[in-house]
Amino acid sequence: MFEKTIRGSQRYWGWLFFLLVLMGIGFGVYLYQFFEGLKITGMSRDVSWGFYIAQLTYLVGVAAGGVMVVLPYYLHDYKAFGRITILGEFLAIAAVIMCMLFVFVDLGQPTRVMNVIIHPTPNSILFWDMTVLSVYLLLNIVVGWNVLSAERKGIPYQKWVKVLAYVSIPWAFSIHTVTAFLYAGLPGRHYWLTAIMAARFLSSAFAAGPALLLLLCLIVRKVSRFDPGREAVRTLGGIVAYAFIINVFFFLLELFTAFYSQIPGHMHPIQFLFTGLEGHTYLVPWMWTAAAVAVVGLILLIVPATRRNEDTLVVGCVAVIVSTWIDKGLGLIIAGFTPNPFEGVTPYWPTLPEMLISIGVFATGFFILTVLYKMAIGIKEEAAGVS
Amino acid sequence: MGVNRREFLKIAGLSTLVGLGGKTAFELLAPGELEAREAPLGEAQKWGMVVDMHKMDEPLMDKCIEACHRFHNVPNIGTPKEEVKWLWKETYHHSFPGRENEYLTEEVEEMPFLLLCNHCTNPPCVRVCPTKATFKREDGIVIMDMHRCIGCRFCMAACPYGSRSFNWGDPRKAPEALNPGFPWNPDYPTRSMGVVEKCNFCAERLAKGQYPACVEAAAEEVEGALVFGDLADPESEPRAVLREHYTIRRKPELGTGPNVFYVI
Numbered sequence: 070m071f072e073k074t075i076r077g078s079q080r081y082w083g084w085l086f087f088l089l090v091l092m093g094i095g096f097g098v099y100l101y102q103f104f105e106g107l108k109i110t111g112m113s114r115d116v117s118w119g120f121y122i123a124q125l126t127y128l129v130g131v132a133a134g135g136v137m138v139v140l141p142y143y144l145h146d147y148k149a150f151g152r153i154t155i156l157g158e159f160l161a162i163a164a165v166i167m168c169m170l171f172v173f174v175d176l177g178q179p180t181r182v183m184n185v186i187i188h189p190t191p192n193s194i195l196f197w198d199m200t201v202l203s204v205y206l207l208l209n210i211v212v213g214w215n216v217l218s219a220e221r222k223g224i225p226y227q228k229w230v231k232v233l234a235y236v237s238i239p240w241a242f243s244i245h246t247v248t249a250f251l252y253a254g255l256p257g258r259h260y261w262l263t264a265i266m267a268a269r270f271l272s273s274a275f276a277a278g279p280a281l282l283l284l285l286c287l288i289v290r291k292v293s294r295f296d297p298g299r300e301a302v303r304t305l306g307g308i309v310a311y312a313f314i315i316n317v318f319f320f321l322l323e324l325f326t327a328f329y330s331q332i333p334g335h336m337h338p339i340q341f342l343f344t345g346l347e348g349h350t351y352l353v354p355w356m357w358t359a360a361a362v363a364v365v366g367l368i369l370l371i372v373p374a375t376r377r378n379e380d381t382l383v384v385g386c387v388a389v390i391v392s393t394w395i396d397k398g399l400g401l402i403i404a405g406f407t408p409n410p411f412e413g414v415t416p417y418w419p420t421l422p423e424m425l426i427s428i429g430v431f432a433t434g435f436f437i438l439t440v441l442y443k444m445a446i447g448i449k450e451e452a453a454g455v456s
Numbered sequence: 457m458g459v460n461r462r463e464f465l466k467i468a469g470l471s472t473l474v475g476l477g478g479k480t481a482f483e484l485l486a487p488g489e490l491e492a493r494e495a496p497l498g499e500a501q502k503w504g505m506v507v508d509m510h511k512m513d514e515p516l517m518d519k520c521i522e523a524c525h526r527f528h529n530v531p532n533i534g535t536p537k538e539e540v541k542w543l544w545k546e547t548y549h550h551s552f553p554g555r556e557n558e559y560l561t562e563e564v565e566e567m568p569f570l571l572l573c574n575h576c577t578n579p580p581c582v583r584v585c586p587t588k589a590t591f592k593r594e595d596g597i598v599i600m601d602m603h604r605c606i607g608c609r610f611c612m613a614a615c616p617y618g619s620r621s622f623n624w625g626d627p628r629k630a631p632e633a634l635n636p637g638f639p640w641n642p643d644y645p646t647r648s649m650g651v652v653e654k655c656n657f658c659a660e661r662l663a664k665g666q667y668p669a670c671v672e673a674a675a676e677e678v679e680g681a682l683v684f685g686d687l688a689d690p691e692s693e694p695r696a697v698l699r700e701h702y703t704i705r706r707k708p709e710l711g712t713g714p715n716v717f718y719v720i
């Protein structure tokens with residue numbers, strides 16, 4: 070099936086080449102980090118995780134979000150998603166690989182990464198996170214590959230593939246739950262120590278993942294002859310709307326508990342994010358942008374006329390992606406470390422090398438995604454007899 | 457636990473062989489080292505420390521910090537961002553957040569406190585480590601295997617006391633001007649970059665029956681400013697101090713069971 074990936078337009082090759090350049094830059098800067106140490110990042114003793122781990126968190130959500138097309142199709146036999154489950158699965162593959170790369174580039178001693186397997190430690194959530202992510206990756210590769218080759222041959226896929234597809238559904242929930250547990254079980258980190266963390270993670274994942282998938286579907290429709298179908302796009306829009314409403318609701322619950330109880334530890338990180346703490350206001354514009362964009366997204370997604378209009382739906386989806394990214398890919402980690410254990414504020418901002426490495430990882434993910442999508446679409450076009 | 461007990465048994469066994477009591481054997485093996493304290497340290501089930509703030513002052517704290525950092529080759533990196541510290545000073549507000557009030561005595565308000573790893577009874581740093589590079593020994597010490605640590609820094613997120621430092625760069629390349637003569641102690645290894653480190657209650661000294669470097673340094677000036685011993689033993693020195701004084705611990709409400717106490 071890979072032969073589908075080596076025949077493409079100039080635009081396709083140009084895009085891949087562009088990604089390769091970014092990957093090369095990222096890799097070069099990573100070598101610099103490898104030899105100099107993580108001091109080239111903005112992280113410090115007090116904010117000891119930063120942009121890398123934040124992207125891991127966000128992308129686990131994207132990976133889990135793919136289940137929002139897999140679930141209706143396999144569990145409810147929702148036919149309209151039949152054409153795009155493969156896109157959800159391949160998005161999950163690319164996202165999980167990015168997650169793993171982000172963990173890897175964050176390690177101080179990357180050459181020892183196998184210690185996690187050599188000395189398995191079941192009481193560590195990181196051990197479980199690596200386990201569930203690896204299994205989820207495998208599930209998606211196996212299911213995606215087999216479904217696609219069956220489609221190519223024009224035969225139904227085997228029974229066991231369907232069993233694995235069923236398994237992948239709760240598994241998607243598990244990857245993001247376990248990722249939330251990385252944070253939600255740490256004593257003394259007030260912003261993270263909340264029982265609703267996993268639920269918040271899932272709701273934002275089920276908004277952002279399908280929103281991204283919806284945009285990808287529209288791009289695919291534009292650049293290829295494969296049409297994901299109006300109904301699929303419309304249903305995705307509805308899923309994004311519901312999940313995002315729940316996500317915003319969960320966040321408001323956090324606000325209530327913090328500010329009605331008036332417990333300083335609960336209020337401080339949120340104050341830091343939205344009003345600044347001890348004069349440190351650098352995240353404030355970001356968080357208010359996220360809030361404003363979230364409101365725009367909510368309106369566009371809730372009002373039926375704008376949700377059904379593809380142009381405004383696209384804007385709504387972009388709004389969801391931007392606001393959940395600021396919330397999870399930026400605010401969550403920094404506010405978890407702020408104030409620090411001594412009630413002080415140590416500012417953190419990613420450095421240029423840190424950004425370039427991150428861009429390199431994103432480029433790697435998009436490279437994999439592009440190649441996989443190219444393959445899937447090639448086969449779908451062939452099956453539909455259009456090529 | 458390994459080294460500690462093995463070493464102890466070796467010494468104890470030797471003393472039986474030559475028909476001497478434990479203490480005499482220690483004196484033979486390490487003459488002069490015991491003068492600062494009355495008895496050599498033996499085994500313990502739960503090492504712990506009491507910091508008597510009435511006997512502490514800032515120069516003494518600095519002396520303890522210096523002794524610790526020189527003994528363990530902890531360099532001064534020069535920037536707060538990359539700082540590595542095992543023992544350090546912090547105000548009352550920073551040390552005991554949530555316990556401050558507007559009407560604190562001037563003494564408490566202004567006095568820095570000496571902070572270090574609490575060698576928690578229920579340590580979250582150990583719970584989260586994915587490689588068992590951080591582990592708790594049977595004598596209560598929470599210690600690191602720097603050769604196993606992958607530098608994920610999960611333990612730093614989990615420790616609610618900010619006790620852990622990461623080697624963001626290569627500590628052996630710390631500015632010379634700030635660290636003349638580094639490494640100071642040829643018997644203690646320097647670290648590579650990319651690993652976490654923290655106070656280990658001087659496990660390597662305890663194995664030889666010696667008190668931790670900071671305790672010894674403090675004892676040279678004031679008797680009982682830092683009291684170290686087995687908290688599980690009702691007859692131990694720290695237990696005697698705990699019986700007589702009101703003490704506080706950092707963030708006990710988190711259930712970590714800190715084993716460093718402060719007399720205030």
Ligand code: SF4
Nearest residue numbers: 573574576579581615
């Ligand atoms: S003080 Fe921190 S590093 Fe020390 S044992 Fe407790 S949790 Fe671990």
Ligand code: SF4
Nearest residue numbers: 585605606608609611
């Ligand atoms: S940084 Fe090292 S000691 Fe800390 S949790 Fe990771 S592997 Fe364990």
